[in-house]
Amino acid sequence: MSSSSPYSYDLIVIGAGPGGYVCAFRAAQLGLKVALVDKRPTLGGTCLNVGCIPSKALLHSSEHFAWAKHHATEHGIKLGSVDLDLPSFLRRKDDVVAKLVAGVAQLAKARKVTVVTGAASFVAADRVAVRAADGGEQVLTAKNVVVATGSAPVELPFLKFDGKNIVSSDHAIAFDSVPKKLVVVGGGAIGLELGSVWSRLGSDVTVVEFLPKIVASYDDDIARNFTRILQKQGLKIETGAKVTGLALAKPGETKSAGATLLAERDGQTLSFPADKILVAVGRRPFTDGLGLEQAGVALDEKRRIKVDSHLRTSAPGVWAIGDVVAGPMLAHKAEEDGVAVAEWIAGKAGHVNWDLVPAIVYTSPEVASVGLGEEAAKAAGRAVNVGRFNFAANGRAIAAGAVDGYVKIIADAKTDRLLGAQILGHNAGELISEVVAHMEYGGSAEDLARTIHGHPTMSEAVKEAALAVSKSALHAI
Numbered sequence: 001m002s003s004s005s006p007y008s009y010d011l012i013v014i015g016a017g018p019g020g021y022v023c024a025f026r027a028a029q030l031g032l033k034v035a036l037v038d039k040r041p042t043l044g045g046t047c048l049n050v051g052c053i054p055s056k057a058l059l060h061s062s063e064h065f066a067w068a069k070h071h072a073t074e075h076g077i078k079l080g081s082v083d084l085d086l087p088s089f090l091r092r093k094d095d096v097v098a099k100l101v102a103g104v105a106q107l108a109k110a111r112k113v114t115v116v117t118g119a120a121s122f123v124a125a126d127r128v129a130v131r132a133a134d135g136g137e138q139v140l141t142a143k144n145v146v147v148a149t150g151s152a153p154v155e156l157p158f159l160k161f162d163g164k165n166i167v168s169s170d171h172a173i174a175f176d177s178v179p180k181k182l183v184v185v186g187g188g189a190i191g192l193e194l195g196s197v198w199s200r201l202g203s204d205v206t207v208v209e210f211l212p213k214i215v216a217s218y219d220d221d222i223a224r225n226f227t228r229i230l231q232k233q234g235l236k237i238e239t240g241a242k243v244t245g246l247a248l249a250k251p252g253e254t255k256s257a258g259a260t261l262l263a264e265r266d267g268q269t270l271s272f273p274a275d276k277i278l279v280a281v282g283r284r285p286f287t288d289g290l291g292l293e294q295a296g297v298a299l300d301e302k303r304r305i306k307v308d309s310h311l312r313t314s315a316p317g318v319w320a321i322g323d324v325v326a327g328p329m330l331a332h333k334a335e336e337d338g339v340a341v342a343e344w345i346a347g348k349a350g351h352v353n354w355d356l357v358p359a360i361v362y363t364s365p366e367v368a369s370v371g372l373g374e375e376a377a378k379a380a381g382r383a384v385n386v387g388r389f390n391f392a393a394n395g396r397a398i399a400a401g402a403v404d405g406y407v408k409i410i411a412d413a414k415t416d417r418l419l420g421a422q423i424l425g426h427n428a429g430e431l432i433s434e435v436v437a438h439m440e441y442g443g444s445a446e447d448l449a450r451t452i453h454g455h456p457t458m459s460e461a462v463k464e465a466a467l468a469v470s471k472s473a474l475h476a477i
């Protein structure tokens with residue numbers, strides 16, 4: 001920034017989640033003077049503080065617990081009694097979060113990004129007031145402002161969060177005891193992941209989903225097989241059930257009958273007693289208190305910040321990225337938005353391929369997808385060839401005791417170009433990456449099939465599924 005600039009910064013980023021902090025870091029790398037504002041005392045946003053990272057820490061620990069309880073003996077390992085120490089279990093998650101948010105703060109310092117703690121609101125498109133928790137206020141100015149304020153859990157009007165009986169994911173990553181009965185409203189990634197955590201720790205978990213299947217964006221066969229696997233693990237899954245209300249425990253009833261969730265299916269009333277109800281029906285873009293009208297920033301019909309193909313809002317110099325704009329509400333998508341905007345602001349050629357954002361549910365096994373599923377491709381009128389390969393025929397999967405699931409590769413019937421993939425299986429979230437990379441370069445199923453994969457690895461199932469597109473799988477009939 002030249003010394004004659006009327007601005008205090010080149011760029012102000014509001015929100016230090018994966019979208020905002022990555023945008024700030026990339027802009028600093030490109031030589032811009034950057035202020036990164038967040039009302040949270042720690043950086044990392046939803047993802048690091050209450051989202052991706054704590055949920056994955058809990059998933060890993062609970063998976064170890066479930067493995068020790070149910071699978072150690074299959075490997076000839078005798079453990080004796082396996083007990084849960086919930087405070088230590090939660091402390092490990094907190095330590096993981098603390099380590100990561102401190103790491104982001106260290107990087108911000110090393111990159112000379114100025115971190116400002118406080119709630120930001122627009123005074124004008126190029127002026128942002130930041131109010132600290134102690135009431136102190138400062139005004140920052142910049143030619144460019146990036147809004148990266150993320151999202152918040154959706155609250156149902158008849159199931160308002162009280163943090164006790166009716167909770168959001170923010171509470172469900174930190175229950176101080178294992179709920180006897182946990183009802184999860186919503187069969188998407190967050191509900192299934194946190195439902196799995198508490199089920200593994202001994203909760204009686206019921207997932208209530210309005211749609212006819214869980215993980216609604218996946219092909220029916222994947223959703224059906226996934227449902228069966230989760231049910232075998234003890235989760236109860238009620239699909240096609242519309243939640244209608246709540247009957248709170250009457251005075252005198254025990255705490256374990258804390259609340260009863262009511263739902264309706266085919267004209268019948270269903271009731272699910274619970275001591276905790278986790279509402280995980282999605283997240284809403286968060287722009288509360290931002291003063292967008294002062295800057296002239298318009299919202300779309302779903303109250304997301306309206307942006308063009310370069311993530312520019314309706315106000316000159318104001319950009320928006322991540323969960324607060326249209327698109328999948330995922331950390332890696334927010335990050336890519338952030339990098340591209342920083343590059344556009346610095347006059348470089350930023351680029352995001354929004355058609356290739358992988359999505360992952362980190363249950364056991366995981367489910368992962370990219371591009372079009374078989375059903376979506378057919379619905380779009382595409383003629384497709386689909387290759388499928390079961391992990392039950394993969395050597396590494398058998399050795400690891402991870403035979404559940406399969407890989408599905410969807411390719412254009414005429415050109416063989418890869419259109420998408422869906423994977424149900426151990427580490428599906430890692431396996432999907434190579435399909436993303438092949439698709440990024442416009443690869444075909446044959447390209448993927450002719451790529452050499454290490455042996456024995458579960459990734460060989462991806463290669464075999466790609467071979468299966470042309471009915472050439474080697475380890476299946």
Ligand code: FAD
Nearest residue numbers: 015017019039045046047051052120150322323329330331
């Ligand atoms: P956020 O991370 O939401 O950050 C926004 C920041 O803006 C917040 O820190 C907030 O304090 C700040 N802010 C808001 N308003 C103001 C203001 N006026 N002034 C100052 N600061 C403000 N995604 C994945 O990709 N993988 C996963 O495994 C995954 N798991 C998840 C698990 C859970 C339980 C949850 C809740 C979410 C999960 N997500 C996951 C989603 C992921 O967390 C979000 O997509 C991601 O955090 C969005 O990043 P963002 O930068 O847009 O916003």
